[in-house]
Amino acid sequence: MIKKIIVFAGLILLTAALCTAEIWKAPDQEKAKERAKEVVPFIKEYKDDCQITRRMSLIDAGISIKNVQDVYFLLDSPVIKKREDHYEPVRFAHKRHAALTKDCTKCHHFRPKDENALETTRCSACHQDSFNPDHPERIGLKAAYHQQCMKCHQEEAKGPVDCKGCHLRNVPDHKNLVKLPDNADPFQVTAECLRCHDTQAEDMLKTAHWLWKGPSPYTTGHRKDIMHGKGTTALNNY
């Protein structure tokens, strides 16, 4: 019981802190967002090595997955947004993928011809806008991402190959969609959400968030006793 009170007090304090201080932002997410906004100079010429040569030269240069510094990228770019914008960008766990594949050349398949350039350049240096008449055989950034990710996921039979496995759909602006009176009460708000999201509501009714019961593999001692909640006391059931 004491434990619970402490947790509760902690939660209240945390909420209070959030309200007063600025909203906390995840630093790596912010960094990824900034990075995704950059457009780097286009690399026209690349060295047409085969994958084995490529692996050898990475070993010669002393580059391996131990050197991976960037943990996380947002696969997004103004180059793609310029043409269309239907989905949220994919969050790509770079370091994790490197650790799983143990092979940088799977994605860093060629290098720039310029000897001074980095051995592993970012995708968007070589792949930019689609259908560039000067480089008709070079695929654009969006296609490069999709071909690379989907091919590997298929071959390895691991990782999603459908749209929603990686992307969220862009959330439409709800400003004009939601229609509520001023000072709406909670019932009105719920009803307004349900106006469009009835499937989600149906799904929600089957989850532990609604029932407050179900498998509890993560609770201390796998406790299953239910003290309060919508499924039991209906205290906060709206």
Next chain:
Amino acid sequence: MQLSRRSFFKIMGAAGASVTALPPSANAWKSKAPPDPYGCLVDLTRCVGCRKCEEACAEVNGLPTPERPNCQCIVFDKKRRPDDKAYTVVNRYFTGKLDQFDKPLPTYAKVQCMHCQDPACVSACIVGALTKDETGAVRYDATKCIGCRYCMVACPFEIPAYEYHDPITPRVIKCSFCYDRISKKGGLPGCATICPTEALTFGKRETIVKVAQKRLEENPGKYIDHVYGEKEVGGTSWLYISSVPFEKVNLPVLSDKPSPKLSETIQHSLFSYLWSPLALFGVLGALMYKSNKNQGEPENKGGY
């Protein structure tokens, strides 16, 4: 004499051929293909069947949202054709190819107007409602169209559809090659813009043919060694490359001769001589007389 449709055409063909034989070069057929059109390459090995092209096409052309836009399963159970509500559709084919886990591998193929270099539909249209543009687009002008639907019969790819449901102003419906977009500098067709894997490559036809040939060369064994549409019916603006035989994904085997060449040559040669219609009607008259005589007698006996 029972005159079947087939034998009628045979006789007509012979009549046409004999007339064509007379003037060797006076009516030589000339291609009216634009010199530097745009083209679009469909690489079936890259298409993942996401149907985003269908959705984008509907969006940029103000068509109704495709049936189950996010579905990649039951929609593919039946083979679809472009119709009066969709300029383009994607179909799924199982051609016997297996992946590395021995699971049947689907091949997806997008269908739309091929924008032929010498389009049969344009040639068949008697009022000039269909025209081949400099951009390569075969354009349709609803204000000129009289609804005869000859284009639908003439098209070797069975593309044009008709708004049968509309009794007042029915139109012929087919892919416009996004003329309004591609005729502007840097403009791209809706479908090619959205395709996530660049299964659709847009550019000048000449460049696109080279890109296709290079892809075949650089990936030996991956593709069937043929660029579909490079020569078919005299060349089309939309081209296909594939790892499975083209007939299996409903791209018919067609001759390299533009379809208008044959029909126009016969028409023009027939009507370029004053006597030819006379000869034509003479032949027809004789046939009718003969068939009437044969049929007429027993009927007369029976009495009406």
